[in-house]
Amino acid sequence: xSDAPHNRYADTARDRRTSFLITLGCxxxxxxxxxxxxxxxxxxxxxxxxxxxLGPLMAQSWxxxxxxxxxxxxxxxxxxxxxxxxGKTLHRVLGWTWAAAMFSTAVATFFIRDMRDGQLSxxxxxxxxxxxxxxxxxxLARVKVASHARSMTGLYIGLVIAGxxxxxxxxxxxxxxxx
Numbered sequence: 001x002s003d004a005p006h007n008r009y010a011d012t013a014r015d016r017r018t019s020f021l022i023t024l025g026c027x028x029x030x031x032x033x034x035x036x037x038x039x040x041x042x043x044x045x046x047x048x049x050x051x052x053x054l055g056p057l058m059a060q061s062w063x064x065x066x067x068x069x070x071x072x073x074x075x076x077x078x079x080x081x082x083x084x085x086x087g088k089t090l091h092r093v094l095g096w097t098w099a100a101a102m103f104s105t106a107v108a109t110f111f112i113r114d115m116r117d118g119q120l121s122x123x124x125x126x127x128x129x130x131x132x133x134x135x136x137x138x139x140l141a142r143v144k145v146a147s148h149a150r151s152m153t154g155l156y157i158g159l160v161i162a163g164x165x166x167x168x169x170x171x172x173x174x175x176x177x178x179x
Contacts, residue, residue, distance in 0.1 A: 029125050049178060056175040063111055064172070070105035074098055075163065078156040086145075095141075095152075099134050102155065106130035126162045130155065 057068060077098040084091045106127040113119060137151035166173045 029129065032122060032125075051179045052177055053179060054176065056172055060172065063108055067105055067108040067112060068172075070101045070108065071159070071163065073101040074105065074156075074159055077101070078159070081152070082156075086149075099138055102130055102159065103134050106134075123162060123165060126158055129158055133158075 057065060060068075077094055081091065081094055081098060084094070109124060109127045110120075113121075133151060133155045137148055137155060140148035140151055163173070167177075168174060169178075
């Protein structure tokens, strides 16, 4: 055994292979979600005309409003986290806030089942990925910083992709922004 301390900033070939397989699995899950979620890939898009109206959101249950609020927090904090100096107090505080928002939004999704007559939909795979990915990424911040950065980036990309599926015509985000 080597006397050299474990370098938490270094990546091994195994780390890179594992990251590749996780990324491939995530892209496969996203493709399946887009193919299986009703309305996620409409055959023809209406021509959108921006007309922001909070009415459709305010007409929803408190749970949907909570979900949207936590998503907005996570979407806003993501880019801030990417540009902040890493390891500083502000990065950590905002990181924990982002993680709490992500975890909260994932929990909320399991109680929002209006798309498929009360059943879970393929988009709930993002919630499962969040339940696994957020704690893992937080743990990686202490043991393997490069893997932590990739995990957080992947989680943010997943959030954005889930958001894109929410913009489909007839869904709440579409109604809020395009009437």
